[in-house]
Amino acid sequence: MDEKAYLLQWIKKVQKRINAGILLRRSLEGLCIGLLIGTLVEVYAYLRPFYYAHVCSILAVVLGLVVGIVIGCVQRRDMHAAAGRIDGFGLKERVATAYEALDSDDRISRLQRSDAVQGLSRVEQSIRIPLQIGWYRLVMPLLLLALMAVFFILPSEARALAKEKHQVDKMIEEKEEEIEEAIQTLENIDKEELTDKEQQQLQDMIDSLESSYNEMQQAETLEDFERANQKLDYRYEQISEALNQMAQNVEQREASNPSDPQATPTPTPTPTPTPAGGPQGQDGQDGDEGDGSQDQNQSGQGQNQNQSGQSQSNATSQQLQQAAQQMNSHLSTGQNNQQQNQNGQNGQNNQNGQNGQNGQNGQNGQNNQNGQNGQDGQQGQSGQNGQDGGQQPGGQDGQQGQGGQQGQGQQPGGQDGQDGGQDGQGGQDGQGGQDGQGGQDGQQGQGGQDGQGGNGNQPGGQGGNQPGGQGQGDGQGDGQGDGNAAGGGGQGQSSGGNGAGSHHDYVSLPNADGDDGDLYGNRMSGEDTGYARYENGVGWAGNHVDYNNVMGEYSERAYQGIESGRYPSGMEDVIKEYFTSFN
Amino acid sequence: MNEYDVMQQKLLACEFEIGREIIGQRDVIRSVMLAILSGGNVLLEGMPGLGKTRLVNTISHVLNLSFKRIQFTPDLMPGDITGTNIMERSESGSAFRFEAGPIFANIILADEINRATPKTQSALLEAMQEHIVTVGNVSHKVPEPFFVLATQNPIETEGTYPLPEAQLDRFMFKIMVPFPTKEELAGIVGLTESVQQGAAQTVLNGDELQQAIQMAKEIKIADAVMDYILDIMMATHGGNKYVREGASPRAAQAIIRGAKARAFMEGRYNVSFEDVDTVVPAVLRHRLILSFDAVSDGVNEDMVVAEIIKNVKAQMVAQNHV
Known part of the structure; x- marks a missing residue:
């Protein structure tokens, strides 16, 4: 074999061996470091909440290995080093010198090359290049791997906390996106058609959502998140209703004076019941007809078509209604269940046929929500339908009469509202008629009262939504409030809200609009306070009164009403039982 | 066997022959041989009586080179080393003639070099580095190969003139001559006090040595x-x-x-x-x-x-x- 080739062959052979050893050593060292870091991370996660511990530890191991391999590649030895390594076997730099002079062909170079080859051939049998891995490089990764695996699978409280916190963070993130979307929707609403007051109200809604956004950001535990979420749901409901009412007002203004939408600004009754007006009276008749017969429905449709034509020109109203729907769609699971219940009720109503057609009316379906309340009041039948659709117990209650009240109190408001909404404005109009019909229903049973409760309009519907089939208590509150007077709707709402039971932690005193003369507490001067956490729950947006105080006051007033005979006969025990249940 | 191997064998033979005259001191001999093979000058430092002068003398004999010894003393003048121009009268008239000093030889033994004044020491500088001696306005080449082997005594520093750094730098090697071991001393005594003196053989000549120096450079x-x-x-x-x-x-x-x-x-x-x-x-x-x-x-x-x-x-x- 040629001397040069022989030398190169040996040098390459040794070079490969050296580089393999380097790569192995560096890889194992990198793995060791990665495992050490991973173990430390796992230990940390065992003691302190750290959700991404597993990911980080695995990443550290992989990264350590990769870095080790990269370093191993970077530290690869060249042929010079390999030749020098061969010289270490007693060749006294013969091979290295010969390799460097491989291209030289002078006499001394040839002699030197021959000398190197002779020397190499003498010692080639003894040339062994160990990988030099070392036992510790093999044992350490195994030990660290075992240690890391132990902490990897060892359950700990910190790990569970981390998992929970991660879930909360995820949910918070979703909610924040949702809130941002809702705020964006509200900001996109065309405000030209709105009165100053409504615009202010819209801004208040945005502020309220931003407040929820901040609360979400500050939430750290699941409990915090649930509180914030419940508040957010409540705000969605409030905003949804206010938007519906706002849309209704816009449409009413347009209907009364299409050329000048600002001419007759109707206050948006977030907490205030809508007063019955002339047009409503007519609509009420329509509504009654709608519920009464097919023909009436058709006539209702006719009007709805007219109104549809108007509302098509009223993009603001549609925006408001769409925004309200969006707010409703953001309600959390519990509320959605209620909505499903409502849908179920709607289904029942649809069986009545007339409402089904109302549903076709359409575009003004949003109106229906406003109208729903009207329809709540439309008839005891609606209430009964609502109960039927909502829950079996409700249905039973409806048959018993009081159930009718519950039905409306719970959701019939919402439900009927939708049905009525399908009826269109007729639904609202139905308010006017409701009373009349309610009377009939009332004769037939408590459902009639519910019908009036529906009149409570927003409050009724609102109260109904929250309770979500909670029980008779809700229905009663609504029904009574409505039954007394339109203005009593405020009470109906409040009591309905309280009656929800599940949300009794929150006591809100609206500080912007509405007839709050019956409310207690110090009203803020046009601004919302930040929310604060009290012993018995969370209060926000306004002045906050301790829950016990509120309940005490309500129960006191209720007992005073019983004594003064303000409530229908036979209801005293129910009221007493209701307030007693909170003790 | 190529010419490099032949020359290498001859050098080893030289070393062997020097070893016959100088008992022990193998490292010293090897170092001096390396300096000679590199064309460098050597400063030998050791106690008196260790055979430094004998070593140099033997080397010159083995290598068949001319050898001059200069005993450095405080009153030694540069001209005593390099030579001087002297006036010479002849029938044709008077003229200066350069009388070469002892530096004009292949091997110069500068014995106890540190006893001369720096001025005299410096007289060696040009010869050691450039292999040229300048006297007056005339430069004279020293014979090749040219080596200066100087000795100095580490003791008795009184009345000595340490070599300046520039001159020290001209010495390729400074070789320490150790005291011989007991066995070596016995050999030395036996060799020098016996009737039969060791007779080192000449192995190389000046030309071969220069050839060897050239080979070493390659x-x-x-x-x-x-x-x-x-x-x-x-x-x-x-x-x-x-x-x-x-x-x-x-x-x-x-x-x-x-x-x-x-x-x-x-x-x-x-x-x-x-x-x-x-x-x-x-x-x-x-x-x-x-x-x-x-x-x-x-x-x-x-x-x-x-x-x-x-x-x-x-x-x-x-x-x-x-």
Whole structure:
């Protein structure tokens, strides 16, 4: 074999061996470091909440290995080093010198090359290049791997906390996106058609959502998140209703004076019941007809078509209604269940046929929500339908009469509202008629009262939504409030809200609009306070009164009403039982 | 067997013949041979009576070179070394004639060189470096090969003139002549006090020696070895508290030449780290100027050089070891 080739062959052979050893050593060292870091991370996660511990530890191991391999590649030895390594076997730099002079062909170079080859051939049998891995490089990764695996699978409280916190963070993130979307929707609403007051109200809604956004950001535990979420749901409901009412007002203004939408600004009754007006009276008749017969429905449709034509020109109203729907769609699971219940009720109503057609009316379906309340009041039948659709117990209650009240109190408001909404404005109009019909229903049973409760309009519907089939208590509150007077709707709402039971932690005193003369507490001067956490729950947006105080006051007033005979006969025990249940 | 091998064998034979006259001192003999093979001058330092003069005399005999001894004394003048122009009368008139001094020989033994004044010592400078002697306005070449082998006594420093740094740098090697062992001393006594004197044979002549010097220059040196030499040189210039002034570039040249000569005498065609390690102490020990710390700590040049070699080697091993 040629001397040069022989030398190169040996040098390459040794070079490969050296580089393999380097790569192995560096890889194992990198793995060791990665495992050490991973173990430390796992230990940390065992003691302190750290959700991404597993990911980080695995990443550290992989990264350590990769870095080790990269370093191993970077530290690869060249042929010079390999030749020098061969010289270490007693060749006294013969091979290295010969390799460097491989291209030289002078006499001394040839002699030197021959000398190197002779020397190499003498010692080639003894040339062994160990990988030099070392036992510790093999044992350490195994030990660290075992240690890391132990902490990897060892359950700990910190790990569970981390998992929970991660879930909360995820949910918070979703909610924040949702809130941002809702705020964006509200900001996109065309405000030209709105009165100053409504615009202010819209801004208040945005502020309220931003407040929820901040609360979400500050939430750290699941409990915090649930509180914030419940508040957010409540705000969605409030905003949804206010938007519906706002849309209704816009449409009413347009209907009364299409050329000048600002001419007759109707206050948006977030907490205030809508007063019955002339047009409503007519609509009420329509509504009654709608519920009464097919023909009436058709006539209702006719009007709805007219109104549809108007509302098509009223993009603001549609925006408001769409925004309200969006707010409703953001309600959390519990509320959605209620909505499903409502849908179920709607289904029942649809069986009545007339409402089904109302549903076709359409575009003004949003109106229906406003109208729903009207329809709540439309008839005891609606209430009964609502109960039927909502829950079996409700249905039973409806048959018993009081159930009718519950039905409306719970959701019939919402439900009927939708049905009525399908009826269109007729639904609202139905308010006017409701009373009349309610009377009939009332004769037939408590459902009639519910019908009036529906009149409570927003409050009724609102109260109904929250309770979500909670029980008779809700229905009663609504029904009574409505039954007394339109203005009593405020009470109906409040009591309905309280009656929800599940949300009794929150006591809100609206500080912007509405007839709050019956409310207690110090009203803020046009601004919302930040929310604060009290012993018995969370209060926000306004002045906050301790829950016990509120309940005490309500129960006191209720007992005073019983004594003064303000409530229908036979209801005293129910009221007493209701307030007693909170003790 | 090629010409390199033949020459290498002859050099080994020279070494053997010198060893017949000089008992022991094998390292000294080898070092002197390396210096001669590298074309360098040697400063021998040792106690009186260790055979320094005999060594030089033997070498000149074995190599068949002309030899002159100059005993340096305080009153020795430069002209006593280089020679002088003297006026010579003849029938045709008077004229100056250059009377060559003892420096005009192949091997000069400058005995106890540190006893002469610096002016006289400096008379050797030009001859040692340029192999030229200038007297008056005329430069005279000294015969080739030309070597100066100087000796100095480490004791009796009173009345001596330490060699200036510039002159020390002209000496390729400074070789320490140790006291012989008991066995060696017995051999010396037996050799010198017996009737039959050892008779070293002449092995080489001047031309062959010059040929050998040329062959030694051709020896290959690998980059790694060259780096090692340069690292050693750089290490003398920083990082060592015992070194006040490091070695000059001429020292690096001396190391390379000495290492090549050693490789050649070892029968190799390339320089090894071992060759470098062998010659570095002899090259550096008279070129390093130690600091006061070294003096106060009792550290001498050889210890510093050994430390430098050790550190550089460790650094090299660390770089290669992955």
